[in-house]
Amino acid sequence: MNAEAKTGQGIGARVLRKEDARHLHGRGRFIADMKMAGLKEVAFLRSPVAHGLIRAVGKPAGAEGEVFTRADLARVKPIRSTIQLPTFNGSDQHPLACGKVRFVGEPVAMCVASGRAEAEDLAEQVTLDIDPLPAVVDARAARDDGAGPFLHDEWGSHLVLTTALDTGIDEVARTAPVKVTRSYHMARQVMNPLEGKAVLAYWDDLKGQLVVYTSTQVPHMIRTAIAEHLGLDQREVRVVAPDVGGGFGYKCVLQAEELCLAWLALTFRAPFRWTEDRREHLTSGANCREHVYEVTAYADTQGRLLGIDADITVDAGAYSVWPFTACLEGTMAARQLPGPYAFRAYRARTWTVATNKPSIVPYRGVARTGICFAMELTLDAVARAVGREPWQVRRENLIAAEAMPFTSPGGAVYDIGNYAGSLDMALGEIDVGAVRRRQAARQAGEPLVGVGFANFIEMTAHGTRAFALAGLPFVPGAEPAAVRLTPDGGLEVRVGVQSHGQGMETSLAQIAHEVLGIDVARIAVVHGDTELTPFSTGTYASRSITMAGGAVAEACDQLARRLAKAAAHLLQCAPEQVELSAGLFRGPSGDIAVSEVARIWYLKPELLTPQMSLESLEVTGMFRPKTDTGQYSYGTHGVVVAIDPATATLAIEDYVIVEDCGTRVNPLIVEGQTYGGAAQGIGTALLEEMPFDGAGQPLASTLADYLMPGAAEMPPIRLRHLEIPSPNTRFGIKGVGEGGAIPPPAAIFNAVNDALASAGVEVSATPLTPRRLFAAIAAWEAAQPGATPPVPAPRERAP
Amino acid sequence: MKPARFDYVRPRSVEDALARLASEPGAKLIAGGQSLGPMLNLRLARPSLLVDIGGLPELFQADAGADESFVGAGITHAMIEDRMVADGSAGFMPHVARTIAYRAVRNRGTIGGSIAHADPAADWLLALTALGADVIVARSTGERRIALPQFVIAAFTPALGESEMVLGFTFPSLSAGARFGHAKLARKLGKFADAAAAVIVDRPRGVCRIALGRPEGQPVLLPGLADQVAADGQPSPQDIAAALASALPELDAFERRILSGALGRALAQALMP
Numbered sequence A: 001m002n003a004e005a006k007t008g009q010g011i012g013a014r015v016l017r018k019e020d021a022r023h024l025h026g027r028g029r030f031i032a033d034m035k036m037a038g039l040k041e042v043a044f045l046r047s048p049v050a051h052g053l054i055r056a057v058g059k060p061a062g063a064e065g066e067v068f069t070r071a072d073l074a075r076v077k078p079i080r081s082t083i084q085l086p087t088f089n090g091s092d093q094h095p096l097a098c099g100k101v102r103f104v105g106e107p108v109a110m111c112v113a114s115g116r117a118e119a120e121d122l123a124e125q126v127t128l129d130i131d132p133l134p135a136v137v138d139a140r141a142a143r144d145d146g147a148g149p150f151l152h153d154e155w156g157s158h159l160v161l162t163t164a165l166d167t168g169i170d171e172v173a174r175t176a177p178v179k180v181t182r183s184y185h186m187a188r189q190v191m192n193p194l195e196g197k198a199v200l201a202y203w204d205d206l207k208g209q210l211v212v213y214t215s216t217q218v219p220h221m222i223r224t225a226i227a228e229h230l231g232l233d234q235r236e237v238r239v240v241a242p243d244v245g246g247g248f249g250y251k252c253v254l255q256a257e258e259l260c261l262a263w264l265a266l267t268f269r270a271p272f273r274w275t276e277d278r279r280e281h282l283t284s285g286a287n288c289r290e291h292v293y294e295v296t297a298y299a300d301t302q303g304r305l306l307g308i309d310a311d312i313t314v315d316a317g318a319y320s321v322w323p324f325t326a327c328l329e330g331t332m333a334a335r336q337l338p339g340p341y342a343f344r345a346y347r348a349r350t351w352t353v354a355t356n357k358p359s360i361v362p363y364r365g366v367a368r369t370g371i372c373f374a375m376e377l378t379l380d381a382v383a384r385a386v387g388r389e390p391w392q393v394r395r396e397n398l399i400a401a402e403a404m405p406f407t408s409p410g411g412a413v414y415d416i417g418n419y420a421g422s423l424d425m426a427l428g429e430i431d432v433g434a435v436r437r438r439q440a441a442r443q444a445g446e447p448l449v450g451v452g453f454a455n456f457i458e459m460t461a462h463g464t465r466a467f468a469l470a471g472l473p474f475v476p477g478a479e480p481a482a483v484r485l486t487p488d489g490g491l492e493v494r495v496g497v498q499s500h501g502q503g504m505e506t507s508l509a510q511i512a513h514e515v516l517g518i519d520v521a522r523i524a525v526v527h528g529d530t531e532l533t534p535f536s537t538g539t540y541a542s543r544s545i546t547m548a549g550g551a552v553a554e555a556c557d558q559l560a561r562r563l564a565k566a567a568a569h570l571l572q573c574a575p576e577q578v579e580l581s582a583g584l585f586r587g588p589s590g591d592i593a594v595s596e597v598a599r600i601w602y603l604k605p606e607l608l609t610p611q612m613s614l615e616s617l618e619v620t621g622m623f624r625p626k627t628d629t630g631q632y633s634y635g636t637h638g639v640v641v642a643i644d645p646a647t648a649t650l651a652i653e654d655y656v657i658v659e660d661c662g663t664r665v666n667p668l669i670v671e672g673q674t675y676g677g678a679a680q681g682i683g684t685a686l687l688e689e690m691p692f693d694g695a696g697q698p699l700a701s702t703l704a705d706y707l708m709p710g711a712a713e714m715p716p717i718r719l720r721h722l723e724i725p726s727p728n729t730r731f732g733i734k735g736v737g738e739g740g741a742i743p744p745p746a747a748i749f750n751a752v753n754d755a756l757a758s759a760g761v762e763v764s765a766t767p768l769t770p771r772r773l774f775a776a777i778a779a780w781e782a783a784q785p786g787a788t789p790p791v792p793a794p795r796e797r798a799p
Numbered sequence B: 001m002k003p004a005r006f007d008y009v010r011p012r013s014v015e016d017a018l019a020r021l022a023s024e025p026g027a028k029l030i031a032g033g034q035s036l037g038p039m040l041n042l043r044l045a046r047p048s049l050l051v052d053i054g055g056l057p058e059l060f061q062a063d064a065g066a067d068e069s070f071v072g073a074g075i076t077h078a079m080i081e082d083r084m085v086a087d088g089s090a091g092f093m094p095h096v097a098r099t100i101a102y103r104a105v106r107n108r109g110t111i112g113g114s115i116a117h118a119d120p121a122a123d124w125l126l127a128l129t130a131l132g133a134d135v136i137v138a139r140s141t142g143e144r145r146i147a148l149p150q151f152v153i154a155a156f157t158p159a160l161g162e163s164e165m166v167l168g169f170t171f172p173s174l175s176a177g178a179r180f181g182h183a184k185l186a187r188k189l190g191k192f193a194d195a196a197a198a199v200i201v202d203r204p205r206g207v208c209r210i211a212l213g214r215p216e217g218q219p220v221l222l223p224g225l226a227d228q229v230a231a232d233g234q235p236s237p238q239d240i241a242a243a244l245a246s247a248l249p250e251l252d253a254f255e256r257r258i259l260s261g262a263l264g265r266a267l268a269q270a271l272m273p
């Protein structure tokens, strides 16, 4: 039943986000906003070199008690994130560098002072004696290089992990009439949530607890990690995530700085805070995305895919992040690369390579932005090779709706979906024929227009088995939610996931409202505090609305059943005779509001049977989807671009998104997630890049050099929905958090390649900088009939 | 990313500010702080004393006389954008102001700070070069006037003595009938230009100036091309390429393309019938 019709607050209602009021009024409470008597600030001295042996770290005279190195933190265990795969090489990441530094920005010493500026003054005085080693910067080259020096000497190799799967590519390779080979490069990126990382830790004598406020997506995991790494009982650790200004995956892993701050508070029984600044964020924190693909597609003469052979190299940086390890990217890429396409022969080999760069962290869309890029650009190349429309070839290769559930050659099981329906909807929005006519009628001096499409799938609410198979330190189980009716008929909902921009304080309240009919304004969603919420692995991988949403519904159902008994008693009928709707229990001879039942249960128990008050109105519900293999959202992005050769600039003329995330709990929030994701994807396509020089120095240390998309860079996006409810979840919900960020680079590059197709010119490396675009334009121009050979320039630079 | 320790004063007059500068060798002026602020935070600038001239009334003067115009150094980009000060540039300066950074930066950033910072990619540097501006520099012994191209010695190196400051800029006023074109190619809104061009055609005054800006190297004037435009109107692509090649022979193919692209757009605007 849809509650919107009744109250406009339940599932499907465009309820304004409750959390926005405090943010819009500047009254949010982020860690940097907190005040506390005696609070000291921390600055880290970070390695200035990418690779080297630490000879000495010298504390400034007189400040020995304010500067700390690895030796001081003896009780803190190194972070060792492992995965049970035979080729995996594990590494120890020390909270402060130990013996060796492995990337520019690796914390070496921790400096404490009354303010951050003073702490930075101290850090400047610390002396650092490092013997530099050659830096490993190019993962693709290091992959085939058996020679050291290696980041982790004990490995005797650069490889964190290699995997291989092959469902029989050789056969297809021998016989396929069409073979297309391409290479692709996804640039290293930085996530840049508005709020960087921040940690404030203190000792609470009242409870005998180490309290760690940290800007995290996964408070319970961090609590477990801190307890384990500091040798504490978990009851001695409380982790709180107050307002968190975005995460995107950066905040779903344990960070060395979290352990450092926890150690300070535990050791000195006083409050300490570290607030990551943007330079730290850019140069030492949230690195992600860097993959190299070498893909060969085999097809028939119509472009029907017969097989895909993909070599995938992941530039993993220095260490394996806890708990997801550096392997998540490579394993996910191999498993998910086939995407929504129905071919059978598949070989995927992956190399996860350690480099002297910050550790790779799973970023919104984890690996799938890269594989979508590789797969969708390859499909367009196949279409051009067989001389057909890319959309047509794309459509014919899609898995049919009737074939669901479908096990992909990568081993993923797709639950439900109408992939061709999604593409058709996008085709209905973008007039490909009109683009073709403009291309044919183009006059010299006019822009080059092109149209591109990309299909994607988004694995949401991953199940237990997928994680257990990977042997990760943390495997999500069923998801809990605890609900508590208050004596005035309001509701508290406690969840172990964390909301940091997803609007769950609203959407989870809508789900509770859907079941109980309590006004959304009277439902408080409590999250982000290990003391107040049930254990959960937290918010990541587009899981929260499906998992926690299901659990809230489950808990509310149980609560409703208990209330129904009391209501039936009060209405003098049998429990089966009462029906709950819009917050009212209706019986054969009258009705009673949920709030009245609550009041009586808590304050007038004499009106109920003694048995009834033994059933608490505080209920924990558990949820897991019917299938454990993930709930797949999917969709299509379609783009029209116009390239101006005169200025080497690109304009996005039209951008259409079609997606199916099942039942939309709050369409407004879904749209926000999609637009935000698409903005990040457009950033991936056109702007964002963290370059390194040959010595491993990061070359973008401020936002003047690392370009983020802003409002002005966003094209108007037309968003359309297919809404095919999942048969496996409560209300048919699927996740939607990551999808928007997956296909934009693929769709935009396909459109650019379409614009340049007449000359067979293709772009294949993100981001499409003006220099890279110009190189493609110049190649296109050189191929035009009557083109004069380009005037040789006195000085050419690499793009 | 917090500054090293510094002292801070807010002088009441230009004279007072100059005295402060002279009295302390490590002193530095701060106006809008939009360039100096980040440099302080990154500890690339470590003055012992900041002399805050933001809000000094003497630096807010502006005048659009029949022959000569003046813009005070303390005037913000936003004041120019909003036409809150007299404009002798026939709308050219308000147009350029709108393309600088973001509104939040424009609210504080000053034209004097922009030129004194001497970032070759600064939009005011290009615009004032195209206007043929001079810089008025104050020192304790009086004022001096220096042509803008001479003022910027090299990137981030203005021709300013230790205890001198910029008072403002003068330039020959444009007539009401003047036409201009301005194009800024940047990777995103609010970024410094990768390539920029300004074209001023003031037929009643017999003025035609064309200037190009880029991240490396100061703006350059293309007087030959300007003469040609004054005489014949729209130049051919070959003429543009030739002018570019002679003014900036060291450009690579990409730089040539975007500069000629920006110039083409600016010319088209200025010469629009």
Ligand SMILES: Cc1cc2nc3c(=O)[nH]c(=O)nc-3n(C[C@H](O)[C@H](O)[C@H](O)COP(=O)(O)OP(=O)(O)OC[C@H]3O[C@@H](n4cnc5c(N)ncnc54)[C@H](O)[C@@H]3O)c2cc1C
Pocket (backbone or CB within 6 Å): B028, B029, B030, B031, B032, B033, B034, B035, B036, B037, B053, B073, B074, B099, B100, B101, B102, B105, B108, B109, B110, B111, B112, B113, B114, B115, B116, B117, B121, B122, B123, B124, B160, B164, B165, B166, B167, B190, B191, B192, B193
């Ligand atoms: C995000 C961002 C984007 C930007 N984008 C652009 C852009 O697109 N185009 C562009 O042109 N600029 C851009 N800027 C720079 C901006 O325009 C600055 O405001 C300007 O360059 C400096 O002006 P200010 O008043 O802030 O100077 P300050 O930062 O206060 O000072 C800069 C320097 O000038 C000196 N100084 C200041 N006033 C005087 C004076 N009267 N006499 C002598 N010396 C003086 C200071 O000592 C200092 O060395 C951007 C800045 C930011 C933060």
